[in-house]
Amino acid sequence: MRRWNGWGDDAQDFPLKAKGLEFLGEKLGGKGTILPDASLADVTIKVPPSRLPAHPLVSQDVELRIRHARGESFPDWVAKHSGEFGYFPDGVALPKTGEQVREVLTWAYDHGFTVIIYGGGTSVAGHINVPASDKPVLTLSLEKMDQLLDLNTQSNVATFGAGTPGPRVESQLKEQGYVLGHFPQSWELSTVGGWVASRSSGQQSLRYGRIEQMFAGCTMETPRGQLVIKDIPASSAGPDLREVVMGSEGRIGAITEVKVRVTPLPEHESFHVGFVPDWESGLKMVRELAQGKVQLSLMRLSNADETESHLSLGGDHPLFKAYDRFLSFKKCRNGDRCMFTFGVTGSKRQARFALAEAKLAIDHAGGTYIASSFMGGIWEHSRFRSPYFRNGLWEHGYSVDTFETCINWDKVNACMNAMEQAIKDASDGQPVQVFSHLSHMYGQGCSIYTTYIFKNSDNYAALLTRWQKYKQAAGDAIAQAGGTASHQHGIGRDHAPWLNVEKGAEGMALLHSIVNHFDPKQQLNPGCLLIDES
Amino acid sequence: MRRWNGWGDDAQDFPLKAKGLEFLGEKLGGKGTILPDASLADVTIKVPPSRLPAHPLVSQDVELRIRHARGESFPDWVAKHSGEFGYFPDGVALPKTGEQVREVLTWAYDHGFTVIIYGGGTSVAGHINVPASDKPVLTLSLEKMDQLLDLNTQSNVATFGAGTPGPRVESQLKEQGYVLGHFPQSWELSTVGGWVASRSSGQQSLRYGRIEQMFAGCTMETPRGQLVIKDIPASSAGPDLREVVMGSEGRIGAITEVKVRVTPLPEHESFHVGFVPDWESGLKMVRELAQGKVQLSLMRLSNADETESHLSLGGDHPLFKAYDRFLSFKKCRNGDRCMFTFGVTGSKRQARFALAEAKLAIDHAGGTYIASSFMGGIWEHSRFRSPYFRNGLWEHGYSVDTFETCINWDKVNACMNAMEQAIKDASDGQPVQVFSHLSHMYGQGCSIYTTYIFKNSDNYAALLTRWQKYKQAAGDAIAQAGGTASHQHGIGRDHAPWLNVEKGAEGMALLHSIVNHFDPKQQLNPGCLLIDES
Structure with missing residues (x-):
């Protein structure tokens, strides 16, 4: 069953291994700070009575309202673990057809209710959070329409x-x-x-x-x-x-x-890993592969800190040690080397051709292709498991969050450095492990994805305040560097303060005008995407 | 110098050759009907005095106003050759900077003038035509901003x-x-x-x-x-x-x-031609090449009528006869065979790989690749010369027009047939040469581009009426088949009647709302894109 207060199915986890725990202890100044978890029962008693009238398509079930109150952002995590949710929807509609969606939407709109439209509840930017509202709030979930x-x-x-x-x-x-x-x-x-x-x-x-x-x-x-x-x-x-x-x-x-x-379905798909000796040669390599329209299906370049962190956090396997020696011999030494993960997908001929092009590029960058499928297989195996890692870290008293942008190639270095530095500066001398990778390579630029791990504060209020400082610093750094407010996670409520930097005054006016055209009474998800409606 | 009443530079032409003339005579029931051309002087005397006040950035020069009054649609052609322009802009602004654009736009807007924004004047859908207007009309041309x-x-x-x-x-x-x-x-x-x-x-x-x-x-x-x-x-x-x-x-x-x-700049670029024995095998081939993401830079599949028309209209060269015998021997016989033109562009290795893939596909379709660069070279040489062919046909008393759409693969045949049939049906028994090709191949579908050639009517009024019938029939056929109102030429004024079929009532309402947000007084190019503003 889906966890009510953490990522994914509760039959799945991604525990922190001994080597990873040791690595974090070293980097983050010792053991984590374990905070007490609220139970579902603790939260249940905090849910106020619904303000909605009855409707056959709308449930007022308390657990359903809890499970639809929050997404998967860091503040959402804190809310679920501290039990301090703030607000809950007054009801959840689970329509099964487009006609039912129209019926319940019309009903809610005509009655002046606030409506939040809900898909999988996986937003990491506060899209589906319930705002403070005088009006009843209905969460309209599409989850029954899955055919x-x-x-x-x-x-x-x-x-x-x-x-x-x-x-x-x-x-x-x-x-x-x-x-x-x-x-x-x-x-x-x-x-x-x-x-x-x-x-x-x-x-x-x-x-x-x-x-x-x-x-x-x-x-x-x-x-x-x-x-x-x-x-x-x-x-x-x-x-x-x-x-x-x-x-x-x-x-x-x-x-x-x-x-x-x-x-x-493609005839062939496989994932591969190579290492380049340093960041600059890797950056040039991925840019040229993207601009040369080489038909890879995935490219990801980890910076040296991410490379080290991934190999340390994930790597209890004995093969890792062998690779380490091999790579050092090949001038891809720990501390400088960068991991390059890539995929080839398509017809067998296309995949063979693309793989050969990628190997040539790695070679040209002075790097080493790992001929075994072991490393690419690790990536493939864990490609959707990373979100579970937050659960794994939390058990040991550590928190993790990520943020991302997309920017032109000529600004990638400055932006990535500013993003990482912003987190370090916002940490007030407390240790934080920060690392980044590039992915989603375009001819014009690429996305930058930064992860940071830190020891929990002593209590939830302090933890949330600390995160807010990180978030502000990260958002400011990206905006100042000229990156987008989000490459892949959307704006929601958490990124809304920076949208105007990207869209400009006339762009914002146009967005307001479009929203106003459809929703003149501002009942649909107010405060999401655009702030300050009135 | 650019022709005032025909396509392109007057140092360039694309005359109809003897074999082409003979072909058209056969297909269209004999010699063409040559209509008398108006001179620039004839038109000049029809230009009314400007209604605009003086402005340092706005010229009221009469020839400039004539040259900016019309685009390159068939009605524009008729206007220029008959001398019946209808309306002229009252002045033409030729700003050199963004600041000057803002200055002249603000001036015109504040005075309540109608403003038409002008690029190269090549619209084939009436984008830059001057509407009937009580207000003075300013054409704002960007042509001086070319750096x-x-x-x-x-x-x-x-x-x-x-x-x-x-x-x-x-x-x-x-x-x-x-x-x-x-x-x-x-x-x-x-x-x-x-x-x-x-x-x-x-x-x-x-x-x-x-x-x-x-x-x-x-x-x-x-x-x-x-x-x-x-x-x-x-x-x-x-x-x-x-x-x-x-x-x-x-x-x-x-x-x-x-x-x-x-x-x-790519390391390599070349254009190639192959033939397939019939339409169905060609259609399947181009669909599979597109859906298989084979890295060609261009694909064009001519139907049997276009194949015959192109080889007849363009082909006085003795090599054509040799190809004809060769192709018949290869089971690509005249009447059924379809010409496939394609390009490979990229690194030498990519181009070699893509060319090999294309040859395999032609082979698989039962077709024949033309190993010589002669045919691909002809396409490359004439790739921008086709518009000149209207001048060449006109001299012999023939008219030509084209129309296009884009549609899903499963509807391509029905749509192409409907497009061609619509022209034939609208012709009231008068001969018309209609042929089509597919180009711009996507995974989901492709564009269909239909050309029709016919003998001029006896006078301009009848010619325009005849074209209007063709246009109406073509637009209706496309809309009914489910194609877009335009794949590459835009809506302008000529395609505006069909836009609502594509966008639907709420889509149209959104477009009106967006236009209204920027231009509440509807002074910018009224009637273009959206009709019935008030």
Whole structure:
């Protein structure tokens, strides 16, 4: 069953191994600080009576309201573990059809209720959090709409209920020989409608594209009526309205059906690892691979700190020691060496050609390709398990969070350094382990993804304050460097303070105007994406 | 010098050869009907006095007003040759900087004038035509803003003045070792700002993408103020505002600077031709090449009628006869065979690999690859010369027009047949030569481009009426089949009647709302993109 206060299914975990614990102890000044966890019963008694009138499609079940109150951001984690949720939805609607979505949305809108549209509840930016509100708050969850509704096998377009989560997307497609290929780290729980609404990107965007390239059309219920976007391969017929739906974050309506571009299952797919002796040679290598349009399906370049951290946190296996010696011999020494993870996907001929191109590039960068499938296999095995690691760290009294951006190649170094430095500076001398990788390589630039791990503060209030300082520093550093407020996680409530830096005054005015067109009374997810409505 | 009443530079032409004339005579029931051409002097005397007050940035020169009154649609052609222009702009502004654009736009807006924003004047859908208006009409041309302003050689982003035409885009980039790769047939005259405003696509979109993939950011002057879109490689920060600018067709403001994604000049580029025995095998082949992500830079599949027409209209060369015998021997017989034109572009290794893949596909389709570079060379040589062919046909009393759409693979056959049949049916028994090709192949579908040639009517009024019947029939057929109102030419005024079929009621309401946000007084290009404003 899905954990009510942590990531994923409770039959799965990603415990911290002895070597990892030792590594963190060294880096973070000793043992972690274990904080007391609230129980579900503790939270249950805090849930106030619902302010909603009865409706056949709306449940007022208390546990359901708890389970839909928060996402997966760091403040959400703190809320769930401290038991201090703040606000709860007054009810949760679980419609099964587009008609039911329209019915419940119309009912709520006409009654003046606040409506929060909910997919998989995996937001790390506060998208589905319940705001303080005089009005009753209804959370409208699409999770019962999880079917493949149609598959056009000539045009390779699949239609899904918007609440279909990643594994159900792929299992239903696989039966018919197809793949969507959208693999965000949240894939186990996030939904196709959520990917569209938050404009997300998956690990193999290099082959399959961001959700932007996959999203072909939709049906959306808005307070004004139904917005239908037809699935046309490409068009010059005026502004592209898909691009208003994508990133709308529940502000203009509820997506009920999504049409996505799929591809036949590839003949071949494999993941590989190489090492380059230092950051600069790795950076140049991945930039040239991206700009040279080499058909890899995934590229990820870990900086030296991430390389060391990953090998230490993940690596009890005896092969790691052998690799360490081998790499040192090959001039890829610990402290400078950077790990390059990549995938090849496609026809056998394409995959062979792309693999050869990648090996040439590694060689050209003075690096070493790891011929065994062991390291690539580790990545593949753990590709969706990283979120579980927060549970594993927490048990030992450590916290972890991540943040990300996307920026032009010429600013990557300055931005990554500023992001890491911002966390260190915000730490007030307390140790923090910070590391980064580049992924989602484009011709113009790439994303930068930074992770930081720190020992818990002595109490929840102090922990949250500390995180807020980190978040502010990170957001400011990115904005100042010229990166986007988010490459793949959306704006939600947590990134909203920086959106105006990216969009400018006229861009913000346009966004307000679009939201206002659909939701003049500002009842849909107020405070998400755009702040200060009035 | 640029022709005032026909395509392109008057030093260039594309005359109809003897064999082509004979072919058309056979197909279209004999010799053409030559209509009398108006002279520039004839038109000059029809230009009314300007209704604009004087402004230092605005010219009221009569020839300039004539030259900016019309684009390159069929009705525009008729207007220029009959001398019946209808309306002329009251003045033409030729600003040289963004500040001057803002100055003249503010002046015109504040005075209540109608403003038409003008790039290269190559619209084939009436984008820049002067509407009937009680108010003075100012055409604001960006043509003096034609410089490469910045080139970021790490991030491969180039900044251009919005009025830079295709050849100047590429010549300025080539000096520094880069290429944009946007090659619409109008490339000689169309501008980078116009490509963005009309959401265009070029011949090598398979490699370089549509303008949508190239367009990284811009500066735009709107009646509300300046809209600046930053060049970020990818972002999940809310709706993508580039997608509102693209396809805005002069309705929300004037783009002054455009940032585009460029690539280093390829090591290798070549164009090739093959033939397949029939349409169905060709259709399957191009679909599988596109869905298999084979890295070709261009694909074009001519149907049997286009194949025959092209070889007859273009082919006086003795090699053509030899090919004809060779192809018949190879079971690619005249009447059924379809020509497949393709390009390979990239590193030498990539081009070699892609060429091998394409040859395999042709072989698999039962077709024949033409090993000589002769046929591919013909395509390359004439890739921008087709628009000149209208001049060549006209001299012999024939008219030509084209129309296009984009549709899912499973509907391609039905749509193409409906498009061709619509023209034949609208012809009332008069002969018309209709043929089509597929190009711009996507995983989901492709564009269909149909050409029709017919003998001129006895007078201009009858010719225009006949064309209007064709246009109506073509637009209806596309809309009914489920294709887009335009894949690459935009909506303008000529396609506006069908936009609502594509966008739906709520989509249209959103477009009106966006236009209204920027231009509440509807002074910018009224009637373009959206009809019935009030």
